[in-house]
Amino acid sequence: MQERIEWHSLPASLRDAIAEHSGPISEAHTVSQGANSALAAVLATPGGRVFVKGIRVDHPGVVGQQREATINPHVQPLAPALLWRLDDIEGWDVLAFEHVEGRHPDYAPDSPDLPAVIAAIDTLAALPIPDLPLKDARRRWAEYLDDHDAELLGGDTLLHTDYNPDNILITTEGRPRMIDWAWPTRGAAWIDPCCLALRLIAAGHTAPQAENWASRTRAWAGAPRPALDVFARANVDMWDDIAANDPQPWKQRMADAARQWADALLVPISR
Known part of the structure; x- marks a missing residue:
């Protein structure tokens, strides 16, 4: 189980990289469920809410996240769609999904x-x-x-x-x-x-x-x-x-x- 990291505690350079894909982020809410991602948050962006999850690339669990990115196009529409991915940015692997209410x-x-x-x-x-x-x-x-x-x-x-x-x-x-x-x-x-x-x-x-x-x-x-x-x-x-x-x-x-x-x-x- 990974310790959850709050959005504001992430490196500023990583938050900026995420914002380059999502647009300006007006609000970030950390999600409590789940144990495999250090980052799990719902972001409010100009295009609507986006769910992001992330893990450091030196953590063994990154392999599971890579599998998740690979399988996503093949499990539509059962799974929320993967919108974009940051692959090894500032030492992080980050996936962004459509937000599902x-x-x-x-x-x-x-x-x-x-x-x-x-x-x-x-x-x-x-x-x-x-x-x-x-x-x-x-x-x-x-x-x-x-x-x-x-x-x-x-x-x-x-x-x-x-x-x-x-x-x-x-x-x-x-x-x-x-x-x-x-x-x-x-x-x-x-x-x-x-x-x-x-x-x-x-x-x-x-x-x-x-x-x-x-x-x-x-x-x-x-x-x-x-x-x-x-x-x-x-x-x-x-x-x-x-x-x-x-x-x-x-x-x-x-x-x-x-x-x-x-x-x-x-x-x-x-x-």
């Missing part, structure tokens, strides 16, 4: 926001896979699987994989938008519904409730049960490692959610 969804049981999240997954799954060097799901989880089981994760669907509610926006018109594309991945279509199911369990759903929501996506129909078992076990090991290395409460909740789902998959789940 909206709120993050509530993942609690019986939340009215969940159908919009399901719609976002269906929209993404229907997009063509871009000809880019994407992460491959078989390799992303390979550390926790043998070669045979890893092959079950293969596919040709574009995946987001991080369904933290901070990565979804529901616009004032009720339309879902997806942000923070640091890990665009090629893999089996059912992986994204599974990633959502884990987040729902962490938010208070039982494993059957979470899987019921996941099953409403079109991708779920093609999910072989043995592949779900394999993916669930891999996520137990992955989230246990993550929580052990950095025991923040939300990571511990995700590790517990992964165990709940894997245990539930040992017996048939009635819907």
Whole structure:
């Protein structure tokens, strides 16, 4: 997690470089959500509000931001459009996006926001896979699987994989938008519904409730049960490692959610 830097604390030369692209900035509001960007702010410009996020080029997380810039043209209009980029200006990499007025969804049981999240997954799954060097799901989880089981994760669907509610926006018109594309991945279509199911369990759903929501996506129909078992076990090991290395409460909740789902998959789940 990076410490957030206020707009006025940025080097003046960087603020000037941003203003050269955006026009004069009359107001800047730092955004509290998100953990991967040192700079995250909404700027008031002559052309309207713009969201900017930035990271120093010597930080390992800049690779994820570069992936986000590369994938952006291929995930329209689900993602806010990338307007411009400053690549290694004063030691910073900065992305500017169209500003989307909206709120993050509530993942609690019986939340009215969940159908919009399901719609976002269906929209993404229907997009063509871009000809880019994407992460491959078989390799992303390979550390926790043998070669045979890893092959079950293969596919040709574009995946987001991080369904933290901070990565979804529901616009004032009720339309879902997806942000923070640091890990665009090629893999089996059912992986994204599974990633959502884990987040729902962490938010208070039982494993059957979470899987019921996941099953409403079109991708779920093609999910072989043995592949779900394999993916669930891999996520137990992955989230246990993550929580052990950095025991923040939300990571511990995700590790517990992964165990709940894997245990539930040992017996048939009635819907």
